[in-house]
Amino acid sequence: MTLLNCKHSLIALASAALLAGCASNNPYENERNVNRTAVYGGIGAAAGAITGAAVSSKKDRTKGALIGAAVAGAAGAGYGYYVDRQEAELRRAMQxxxxxxxxxxxxxxxxxxxxxxxxxxxxxxxxxxxxxxxxxxxxxxxxxxxxxxxxxxxxxxxxxxxxxxxxxxxxxxxxxxxxxxxxxxxxxxxxxxxxxxxxxxxxxxxxxxxxxxxxxxxxxxxxxxx
Missing domain, CATH: 3.30.1330.60 (OmpA-like domain)
Structure with missing residues:
Protein backbone atom coordinates (compact mmCIF):
# COMPACT_ATOMS: atom_id res chain seq x y z
CA MET A 1 0.00 0.00 0.00
CA THR A 2 1.37 3.41 -0.91
CA LEU A 3 1.81 6.13 1.72
CA LEU A 4 -1.02 8.13 0.11
CA ASN A 5 -3.41 5.18 0.22
CA CYS A 6 -2.39 4.49 3.80
CA LYS A 7 -3.23 8.07 4.77
CA HIS A 8 -6.61 7.84 3.04
CA SER A 9 -7.38 4.58 4.83
CA LEU A 10 -6.47 6.04 8.20
CA ILE A 11 -8.64 9.09 7.60
CA ALA A 12 -11.57 6.89 6.58
CA LEU A 13 -11.08 4.76 9.69
CA ALA A 14 -11.00 7.85 11.89
CA SER A 15 -14.21 9.20 10.36
CA ALA A 16 -15.95 5.86 10.76
CA ALA A 17 -14.93 5.67 14.41
CA LEU A 18 -16.28 9.14 15.11
CA LEU A 19 -19.59 8.45 13.34
CA ALA A 20 -19.98 5.14 15.11
CA GLY A 21 -19.67 6.84 18.47
CA CYS A 22 -22.24 9.49 17.59
CA ALA A 23 -24.76 6.95 16.25
CA SER A 24 -25.20 4.89 19.43
CA ASN A 25 -28.87 3.91 20.08
CA ASN A 26 -28.34 1.55 23.04
CA PRO A 27 -31.65 1.49 25.00
CA TYR A 28 -29.75 0.76 28.23
CA GLU A 29 -27.44 3.73 27.86
CA ASN A 30 -29.29 5.88 30.40
CA GLU A 31 -29.29 3.09 32.97
CA ARG A 32 -25.52 2.87 32.67
CA ASN A 33 -25.22 6.63 33.17
CA VAL A 34 -22.65 6.88 30.42
CA ASN A 35 -20.90 10.23 30.23
CA ARG A 36 -21.44 11.28 26.62
CA THR A 37 -18.78 13.94 26.78
CA ALA A 38 -16.13 11.46 27.83
CA VAL A 39 -17.24 8.79 25.37
CA TYR A 40 -17.66 10.98 22.31
CA GLY A 41 -14.70 13.12 23.23
CA GLY A 42 -12.55 10.01 23.56
CA ILE A 43 -13.74 8.57 20.28
CA GLY A 44 -13.24 11.91 18.58
CA ALA A 45 -9.80 12.29 20.06
CA ALA A 46 -8.74 8.84 18.89
CA ALA A 47 -10.10 9.50 15.42
CA GLY A 48 -8.49 12.92 15.32
CA ALA A 49 -5.15 11.57 16.45
CA ILE A 50 -5.15 9.06 13.61
CA THR A 51 -6.14 11.72 11.11
CA GLY A 52 -3.67 14.28 12.44
CA ALA A 53 -0.82 11.80 12.25
CA ALA A 54 -1.81 10.69 8.77
CA VAL A 55 -1.81 14.14 7.23
CA SER A 56 1.36 15.34 8.95
CA SER A 57 4.90 14.95 7.73
CA LYS A 58 7.03 12.32 9.42
CA LYS A 59 8.87 14.99 11.43
CA ASP A 60 5.64 16.49 12.80
CA ARG A 61 3.54 13.32 13.03
CA THR A 62 3.41 13.16 16.84
CA LYS A 63 2.44 16.82 17.15
CA GLY A 64 -0.07 16.43 14.32
CA ALA A 65 -1.69 13.58 16.22
CA LEU A 66 -2.03 15.71 19.36
CA ILE A 67 -3.57 18.68 17.54
CA GLY A 68 -5.85 16.36 15.58
CA ALA A 69 -6.99 14.79 18.83
CA ALA A 70 -7.82 18.21 20.31
CA VAL A 71 -9.81 19.35 17.28
CA ALA A 72 -11.76 16.12 16.72
CA GLY A 73 -12.24 15.58 20.44
CA ALA A 74 -13.72 19.05 20.74
CA ALA A 75 -16.13 18.26 17.92
CA GLY A 76 -17.37 15.28 19.92
CA ALA A 77 -17.25 16.65 23.46
CA GLY A 78 -17.53 20.43 23.16
CA TYR A 79 -15.25 23.43 23.34
CA GLY A 80 -14.13 22.59 26.86
CA TYR A 81 -12.20 19.59 25.60
CA TYR A 82 -10.40 21.81 23.10
CA VAL A 83 -9.50 24.34 25.83
CA ASP A 84 -8.15 21.56 28.05
CA ARG A 85 -5.59 20.71 25.38
CA GLN A 86 -4.79 24.34 24.59
CA GLU A 87 -4.32 25.20 28.27
CA ALA A 88 -1.89 22.32 28.75
CA GLU A 89 0.09 23.38 25.68
CA LEU A 90 0.25 27.02 26.80
CA ARG A 91 1.37 26.13 30.32
CA ARG A 92 4.14 24.02 28.87
CA ALA A 93 5.21 26.70 26.38
CA MET A 94 5.14 29.55 28.92
CA GLN A 95 7.00 27.74 31.69
Missing amino acids: GTGVEVQRDGDNLTLVMPGNVTFATDSATISGSFYGALNNLAQSFREYNQNTIDIVGHTDSTGAYQYNMDLSRRRAQSVASYLQGQGVDYSRMSVRGMGPDQPVASNADSYGRQQNRRVEINLRPMPGAYQ
Whole structure:
Protein backbone atom coordinates (compact mmCIF):
# COMPACT_ATOMS: atom_id res chain seq x y z
CA MET A 1 0.00 0.00 0.00
CA THR A 2 1.37 3.41 -0.91
CA LEU A 3 1.81 6.13 1.72
CA LEU A 4 -1.02 8.13 0.11
CA ASN A 5 -3.41 5.18 0.22
CA CYS A 6 -2.39 4.49 3.80
CA LYS A 7 -3.23 8.07 4.77
CA HIS A 8 -6.61 7.84 3.04
CA SER A 9 -7.38 4.58 4.83
CA LEU A 10 -6.47 6.04 8.20
CA ILE A 11 -8.64 9.09 7.60
CA ALA A 12 -11.57 6.89 6.58
CA LEU A 13 -11.08 4.76 9.69
CA ALA A 14 -11.00 7.85 11.89
CA SER A 15 -14.21 9.20 10.36
CA ALA A 16 -15.95 5.86 10.76
CA ALA A 17 -14.93 5.67 14.41
CA LEU A 18 -16.28 9.14 15.11
CA LEU A 19 -19.59 8.45 13.34
CA ALA A 20 -19.98 5.14 15.11
CA GLY A 21 -19.67 6.84 18.47
CA CYS A 22 -22.24 9.49 17.59
CA ALA A 23 -24.76 6.95 16.25
CA SER A 24 -25.20 4.89 19.43
CA ASN A 25 -28.87 3.91 20.08
CA ASN A 26 -28.34 1.55 23.04
CA PRO A 27 -31.65 1.49 25.00
CA TYR A 28 -29.75 0.76 28.23
CA GLU A 29 -27.44 3.73 27.86
CA ASN A 30 -29.29 5.88 30.40
CA GLU A 31 -29.29 3.09 32.97
CA ARG A 32 -25.52 2.87 32.67
CA ASN A 33 -25.22 6.63 33.17
CA VAL A 34 -22.65 6.88 30.42
CA ASN A 35 -20.90 10.23 30.23
CA ARG A 36 -21.44 11.28 26.62
CA THR A 37 -18.78 13.94 26.78
CA ALA A 38 -16.13 11.46 27.83
CA VAL A 39 -17.24 8.79 25.37
CA TYR A 40 -17.66 10.98 22.31
CA GLY A 41 -14.70 13.12 23.23
CA GLY A 42 -12.55 10.01 23.56
CA ILE A 43 -13.74 8.57 20.28
CA GLY A 44 -13.24 11.91 18.58
CA ALA A 45 -9.80 12.29 20.06
CA ALA A 46 -8.74 8.84 18.89
CA ALA A 47 -10.10 9.50 15.42
CA GLY A 48 -8.49 12.92 15.32
CA ALA A 49 -5.15 11.57 16.45
CA ILE A 50 -5.15 9.06 13.61
CA THR A 51 -6.14 11.72 11.11
CA GLY A 52 -3.67 14.28 12.44
CA ALA A 53 -0.82 11.80 12.25
CA ALA A 54 -1.81 10.69 8.77
CA VAL A 55 -1.81 14.14 7.23
CA SER A 56 1.36 15.34 8.95
CA SER A 57 4.90 14.95 7.73
CA LYS A 58 7.03 12.32 9.42
CA LYS A 59 8.87 14.99 11.43
CA ASP A 60 5.64 16.49 12.80
CA ARG A 61 3.54 13.32 13.03
CA THR A 62 3.41 13.16 16.84
CA LYS A 63 2.44 16.82 17.15
CA GLY A 64 -0.07 16.43 14.32
CA ALA A 65 -1.69 13.58 16.22
CA LEU A 66 -2.03 15.71 19.36
CA ILE A 67 -3.57 18.68 17.54
CA GLY A 68 -5.85 16.36 15.58
CA ALA A 69 -6.99 14.79 18.83
CA ALA A 70 -7.82 18.21 20.31
CA VAL A 71 -9.81 19.35 17.28
CA ALA A 72 -11.76 16.12 16.72
CA GLY A 73 -12.24 15.58 20.44
CA ALA A 74 -13.72 19.05 20.74
CA ALA A 75 -16.13 18.26 17.92
CA GLY A 76 -17.37 15.28 19.92
CA ALA A 77 -17.25 16.65 23.46
CA GLY A 78 -17.53 20.43 23.16
CA TYR A 79 -15.25 23.43 23.34
CA GLY A 80 -14.13 22.59 26.86
CA TYR A 81 -12.20 19.59 25.60
CA TYR A 82 -10.40 21.81 23.10
CA VAL A 83 -9.50 24.34 25.83
CA ASP A 84 -8.15 21.56 28.05
CA ARG A 85 -5.59 20.71 25.38
CA GLN A 86 -4.79 24.34 24.59
CA GLU A 87 -4.32 25.20 28.27
CA ALA A 88 -1.89 22.32 28.75
CA GLU A 89 0.09 23.38 25.68
CA LEU A 90 0.25 27.02 26.80
CA ARG A 91 1.37 26.13 30.32
CA ARG A 92 4.14 24.02 28.87
CA ALA A 93 5.21 26.70 26.38
CA MET A 94 5.14 29.55 28.92
CA GLN A 95 7.00 27.74 31.69
CA GLY A 96 9.86 29.86 32.96
CA THR A 97 8.92 32.93 30.88
CA GLY A 98 7.13 34.90 33.62
CA VAL A 99 3.81 34.64 31.73
CA GLU A 100 0.92 33.41 33.88
CA VAL A 101 -1.81 31.23 32.36
CA GLN A 102 -5.22 31.63 33.99
CA ARG A 103 -8.45 29.79 33.26
CA ASP A 104 -12.06 30.70 34.00
CA GLY A 105 -14.45 28.15 32.55
CA ASP A 106 -13.75 27.97 28.82
CA ASN A 107 -11.85 31.28 28.84
CA LEU A 108 -8.06 31.48 29.00
CA THR A 109 -6.05 34.57 29.98
CA LEU A 110 -2.32 35.07 29.57
CA VAL A 111 -0.85 37.70 31.90
CA MET A 112 2.45 39.15 30.67
CA PRO A 113 4.18 41.31 33.31
CA GLY A 114 5.36 44.67 32.00
CA ASN A 115 8.79 44.27 33.59
CA VAL A 116 9.61 41.28 31.34
CA THR A 117 7.73 42.43 28.23
CA PHE A 118 8.74 46.09 27.81
CA ALA A 119 11.38 48.49 29.02
CA THR A 120 10.18 51.27 31.33
CA ASP A 121 8.07 53.89 29.54
CA SER A 122 8.44 52.05 26.20
CA ALA A 123 6.17 50.19 23.80
CA THR A 124 9.10 48.36 22.19
CA ILE A 125 9.10 44.65 23.04
CA SER A 126 12.17 43.57 25.02
CA GLY A 127 14.47 41.36 22.98
CA SER A 128 14.51 38.72 25.70
CA PHE A 129 10.74 38.25 25.30
CA TYR A 130 10.71 37.31 21.62
CA GLY A 131 11.13 33.62 22.40
CA ALA A 132 8.00 33.57 24.55
CA LEU A 133 6.01 35.44 21.89
CA ASN A 134 7.23 33.03 19.22
CA ASN A 135 5.88 30.14 21.30
CA LEU A 136 2.58 31.96 21.73
CA ALA A 137 2.33 32.57 18.00
CA GLN A 138 2.90 28.90 17.26
CA SER A 139 0.21 27.88 19.73
CA PHE A 140 -2.26 30.46 18.34
CA ARG A 141 -1.68 29.20 14.79
CA GLU A 142 -2.36 25.61 15.79
CA TYR A 143 -5.27 26.31 18.14
CA ASN A 144 -7.24 28.73 16.01
CA GLN A 145 -10.80 28.33 17.28
CA ASN A 146 -10.72 31.31 19.64
CA THR A 147 -10.49 35.07 19.43
CA ILE A 148 -7.45 36.93 20.79
CA ASP A 149 -8.21 40.07 22.81
CA ILE A 150 -4.98 41.91 23.69
CA VAL A 151 -5.27 44.47 26.49
CA GLY A 152 -2.58 46.81 27.81
CA HIS A 153 -2.54 48.07 31.41
CA THR A 154 -0.41 50.57 33.36
CA ASP A 155 -0.09 51.76 36.92
CA SER A 156 -1.45 55.17 37.96
CA THR A 157 1.89 57.01 37.90
CA GLY A 158 1.94 59.93 35.46
CA ALA A 159 -0.71 61.58 33.33
CA TYR A 160 -3.89 59.59 32.72
CA GLN A 161 -4.06 60.11 28.96
CA TYR A 162 -0.38 59.27 28.54
CA ASN A 163 -0.94 55.97 30.33
CA MET A 164 -3.96 55.21 28.15
CA ASP A 165 -1.90 55.80 25.01
CA LEU A 166 1.07 53.79 26.31
CA SER A 167 -1.11 50.82 27.25
CA ARG A 168 -2.68 50.73 23.80
CA ARG A 169 0.67 51.03 22.05
CA ARG A 170 2.02 48.12 24.05
CA ALA A 171 -0.99 45.98 23.22
CA GLN A 172 -0.61 46.92 19.55
CA SER A 173 3.09 45.98 19.62
CA VAL A 174 2.17 42.49 20.82
CA ALA A 175 -0.57 42.15 18.19
CA SER A 176 1.71 43.32 15.39
CA TYR A 177 4.44 40.90 16.41
CA LEU A 178 2.01 37.97 16.52
CA GLN A 179 0.70 38.94 13.09
CA GLY A 180 4.27 38.99 11.79
CA GLN A 181 4.60 35.42 13.06
CA GLY A 182 1.62 34.24 11.04
CA VAL A 183 -1.30 34.69 13.45
CA ASP A 184 -4.47 35.79 11.62
CA TYR A 185 -4.99 39.45 12.53
CA SER A 186 -8.75 39.16 12.01
CA ARG A 187 -8.88 37.07 15.19
CA MET A 188 -7.28 39.86 17.23
CA SER A 189 -8.60 42.96 18.96
CA VAL A 190 -6.46 45.56 20.72
CA ARG A 191 -7.33 47.81 23.68
CA GLY A 192 -5.54 50.06 26.11
CA MET A 193 -7.03 50.35 29.60
CA GLY A 194 -4.32 52.52 31.17
CA PRO A 195 -4.68 52.50 34.98
CA ASP A 196 -8.43 51.73 34.96
CA GLN A 197 -8.26 48.02 35.84
CA PRO A 198 -5.62 47.57 38.57
CA VAL A 199 -5.06 44.12 40.06
CA ALA A 200 -3.12 45.48 43.05
CA SER A 201 -2.66 48.71 44.99
CA ASN A 202 -0.77 51.53 43.30
CA ALA A 203 0.40 52.73 46.72
CA ASP A 204 3.64 50.71 46.63
CA SER A 205 6.17 49.62 44.01
CA TYR A 206 5.21 45.95 44.16
CA GLY A 207 1.56 46.71 43.42
CA ARG A 208 2.45 49.11 40.62
CA GLN A 209 4.65 46.44 39.03
CA GLN A 210 1.73 43.99 39.03
CA ASN A 211 -0.53 46.58 37.41
CA ARG A 212 1.90 47.17 34.53
CA ARG A 213 1.02 44.26 32.30
CA VAL A 214 -0.42 43.06 29.00
CA GLU A 215 -3.19 40.48 29.06
CA ILE A 216 -4.24 38.20 26.21
CA ASN A 217 -7.78 36.89 26.56
CA LEU A 218 -8.71 33.81 24.54
CA ARG A 219 -12.45 33.37 24.01
CA PRO A 220 -14.37 30.88 21.86
CA MET A 221 -15.28 32.03 18.40
CA PRO A 222 -19.05 32.32 17.88
CA GLY A 223 -20.43 28.83 17.31
CA ALA A 224 -17.16 27.05 18.16
CA TYR A 225 -17.98 23.47 19.16
CA GLN A 226 -21.24 24.34 20.88
